[in-house]
Amino acid sequence: MAMQEIEHATPEAPAEQAPVAPRGAPTRGMTTPASACAEAPSLAPVASTLPATADGAPTAQTVTPPAVHSAPETPASQPTEIAISVVIPVYNEAQSVQPLYEALHAELERLGKSYEIIYVDDGSRDGSFEALKALHESDPHVRVVRFRRNFGKTPALVAGFARARGEIVFTMDADLQDDPTEIPQFLAKLDEGYDLVSGWKYPRLDPITKTFPSRIFNGMVSMSTGVKLHDINCGFKAYRHEILDDIKLYGELHRFIPVLAHQRGFRVTEVKVRHHKRKFGKSKFGARRFLRGFLDLMMVVFLMTYLRTPLRLFGTLGILTLIAGFVIDLYVVLDRYLPFGSHTEIHNRPILFVGIILLVFGVSFILTGLQSEMIRHFAYRPEEEYSIKQALD
């Protein structure tokens, strides 16, 4: 099972301001059949598949591009108005933009559902934004968000998710390594009732320096979280929209979305997808990702287990450490004074200090647990205590 790494890139110098994607704006050229409009996502039955045959997708090119393209931003997620949103983070992928768009556009048109493609330019400095802008001007399905600088893949996905109006939201990498013709496979799995379908790059065409550590990482994740995926970090995924309202993404947690979704009760699965070698540009994630991935894994495991009851973790650790320290020091003292002991002077027993250190650690573990409970108490938000699949009122 599986999963994999990640990494992030360096911030960049701010680029000049540009118009940003609209949000909740009028459905620009988007085929938005009423039938495709979902009701409150949380009420939608899980197996409810995509809004079947949404209106035949409009001939993108024939739709007149809207003159104005901006709308107020709102932090909340968009209501699902269309069938499919594809969110693509782009960081210095200028040469890949056009070929990826052509392949994706062809596939989405073939599906005949309403759709939108949301590109998030994560502070590119290689002309990616200009290429995206040209797409936006020629195709009303294309929306573009441009960051002021490079913030990382997770923030890029978060910005895309916040704007996505699709009942189903896809994510894909911008580097042509993911193949849009796999989209129907993902939809078929969602139709089976799954909420999240993760790609499994098979065979994976990356250098061994990437694939080997990734294997280990995937193994560790599946062992420690119970989410059995072979390629958790694959950028190609499909989500039911309501997942996106239910998880909090920050740092580099995009690697762990399937784990976070699983923890909230969503059904997660994977499909094998064709993987292509990187044609242009280079990978943004280097060797640092492994240590970071490991630390993030520790955090995710904590979030999944003791986040809600931190004293149970720190208190247990603290009590065990206290007991160990106490037993060690008690032994040192008894050994000195009891008639059958060795009568070694206490100050000549280095192990005495081990006992003392354990006692100190024990107390501080317990205090950490109590402090965590305090944070938990004040940060309590009732709606985060559960995840509703359906409500019959």
Ligand code: UDP
């Ligand atoms: N990416 C991004 N911001 C970053 C790093 C990467 O938006 O800071 C995008 C990148 O353009 C690509 C995707 O995230 O579309 C995956 O990156 P990459 O292909 O470099 O990762 P790899 O496939 O090598 O793991």
Ligand code: MG
């Ligand atoms: Mg890649």
